[in-house]
Amino acid sequence: MDTPEAFDRLLRDRSAALLRTAYLLTGDRHLAEDLLQSALTKTFQRWSTLRDEAAGEAYVRKVMVSIYTRWWQRKWNGERPTAELPDVELLDPYGAADEREYVRRLLTSLPRRQRAVIVLRFYEDMSEKDIAEALEISTGTVKSTASAAMTRLRTMIAEEQGPARVRQYEGGDRP
Incomplete structure (x- = not known):
């Protein structure tokens, strides 16, 4: 039997009926597609030994x-159905951008010195001593400025009910 053309005709003419049979066997559309694909693969490998297309369909x-x-x-049997679905946190593709914009807006509302201390401390990961040298102020001033800035940021976050990830730092040492 002419392998490529006859097999193509079988697929074209009978694939819907074969898929229906597979669906009736499995009761699941995706499993039915997998089942039919597996069966067609095995059939194609043996196609040259079959008499005709009718024998091919039966096979x-x-x-x-x-x-x-x-x-x-x-x-x-692979997957098992369950009554309760596990909680899966869906990632918001724009959430990180929203958070960055929110934090940027909070930072720009701070006075210049407070903003500089927070940016150097938490974004540039500089030590208090290095910040003091960079801003030409004392280490004590860096500490008190950072404390005042963090208090102000926490207050603004609490008042505005900012994004959840930002609010989680209210008790910590990061903006």
Whole structure:
């Protein structure tokens, strides 16, 4: 039998009926597609030994039932349905940008010295001593300025109910 053309005709003319059979066997659209694909692969490998297209279709059905039976006989069946779905945090693709904009807006509302201390301390990860040298102020002034800035940021976050990730730092040492 002419392999590529006859097999293509079988796919074109009978794939919907074969998929329906697979669906009736599995009860699941995705499993039915997997089952049919597996059966068609095995059938294609044996296509040259089949008499005609009708025999090919019958062979596909036989292979589907055989594969499905093996699936059914296995102890492990892959996924298991559950009554309760696990809580999965969905990532908001714009959430990080929103948070950055929110923090940027908070920082720009601070007086210049407070903003400079916070940026150098938490974004540039500089020590208090290095910040004091860079701004030409004492280490004590850096500490008191950072404390005042953090108090002001926490107050603004609490009043505005900012993004959850930003609010989690209210008790910590980061803006």
